[in-house]
Amino acid sequence: LEDVARAAGVSRATASRALLEAGPASTPARARVRAVAERMRFRPDPAARALAGGPGTRIVIAVLETSPAELECGYIQQVAGAAAAVVDRHDVGVALRWAPVDGPGLLAGLATDRSVHGVILVNTTYPVLDSLPARLRGRVVSIGVGSDAVPSIDVDNLAGATAVLHHLCATRARIAMIEPPAWMPCALPRCQAYRQVMTEAGRPLRMLPGGFCMSDGRAGAVEVMRRWPDTDAIFAANDDAAFGAMSALREMGVGVPADVAVAGFDDVPAAALTYPGLTTASHPVGRVAAAAARALLDPAGGVAAQIRLPSELVLRESA
Amino acid sequence: LEDVARAAGVSRATASRALLEAGPASTPARARVRAVAERMRFRPDPAARALAGGPGTRIVIAVLETSPAELECGYIQQVAGAAAAVVDRHDVGVALRWAPVDGPGLLAGLATDRSVHGVILVNTTYPVLDSLPARLRGRVVSIGVGSDAVPSIDVDNLAGATAVLHHLCATRARIAMIEPPAWMPCALPRCQAYRQVMTEAGRPLRMLPGGFCMSDGRAGAVEVMRRWPDTDAIFAANDDAAFGAMSALREMGVGVPADVAVAGFDDVPAAALTYPGLTTASHPVGRVAAAAARALLDPAGGVAAQIRLPSELVLRESA
């Protein structure tokens, strides 16, 4: 910085202000500093910046889940990987932290940690969003639901699920849904899509509490066939649950898709490998996470309040 | 630190030395400082530490690959996720960086970056290992092959592959292997196991250059059946290649496992979902990555030169 300032003919302080786009600085000086910095390929030292009261050196990905073991699921790993790839160029790192679903003070602790540059909330809930400490304002983005103070980025769950359900409706009459975990507000649009499409099409509503694991899908499928034996399609809240449903149906001697069609959501790699291949909606997790990391990193900070990345119908054999 | 030192009745410098376990410090003082620090839940500020010449605040995971797109594969994501979870407690972050397979100066650049705490090399090669800059000594671990200066952590490829091949040998006579990418030295033990087991069992050697993608497995299987039509088992270098082989065999009208048994390596989640389920060897990627991160973080630094985590045979229907 010293060198940049000298080369631009200003003091360190002015250079700092120019680069930060904060505080007073004349437009010409500002431009000169930026040009010199560019030319010298100047990269501010994040450690020094953190020490001097700037943003920290880590982005923590705080994952709300029922158990820390959930950090090992493919979805979270993908978020971590994509974010880690994005932050590298900015000399920042990411850390992955489990937060109990109803644990208090998660954000409070993060707010006082000077080494924290920003926070990516995953699977967050409204109570957590509402407890946002002032010091964290502008340094938090949510993958999932957001609030006035917290911009959110997610796949377009509503559109993706709607597409799947329209496809199901075209060939099937009685469609059941295995719901996502009830506490997870970001998954609610998938239910909403179900209610909406079924209602509009005049189909019966057959919803069952479920979850995001194969075991949830398995249990759900068994219960569906017990309660409504004439069901001819199952929409699972995600691919894993759909895999569970398919395997349970097979064990019950129910043909997929001959007797019952099955569809999921996410298009995980395994969806292309099962037999039959799983019809589902794509979920660009990596792009969502990368966008979240960039929102935290970009100086402009022009984060739209809400970004919904498109989800596309992926047709395979199961439905 | 100031407070800790005062409470322990020593100067900041002594406290620092005691906590760092570096430099001279009397045993009693050392113990006192540690006790006080423990009680006060003192956590040194990583930014300050980095600024003052200590280790940086980021661990960069440098992945040698042929293309940056490879960073998005499940294996790398898992490494990133597991490492990110481990470093969180240490107020450090991880960053993911792609490095061209034969790109020069990768480590040189990292060595001069003060914000880098340490480096986890993934899929590294011997030339890279040999070019280790002195300043990075003791701050690099490799997931894969290592060297005198770089401790390495990996799954026990040799034992895992050997177990799979012994299993194959028990019921099959002519076993072909689809090899891993040739430039990736960490995957070589899988080939070595093949040669060894085949030779000991007096079986023909049928090796074909391959890779780690489904397309490699697909091409490999086609070529195997063309060159050696009486082959009755295929060992693919990893699960993805095995999936490709299975799908190619199915398309060729070859029954799996009836006509040809197929086995892979890694036990990715999809291996349990294909039809037939894939016989493979487990690969505790998360544990490997966590161990690598811990090796970099732990103050003791007592990293064994080489750690090989066990791989277990996972029997399913494909072989």
Added chain:
DNA sequence: TTGAAAGCGCTAACAC
């Protein structure tokens, strides 16, 4: 609008 100066919390020479 700008510059000078005072730290941020820690480590590492250096003298005691």
Added chain:
DNA sequence: GTGTTAGCGCTTTCAA
């Protein structure tokens, strides 16, 4: 073995 002192590279009051 221990304390004193001087920074690490930046941001941010405060005067000018």
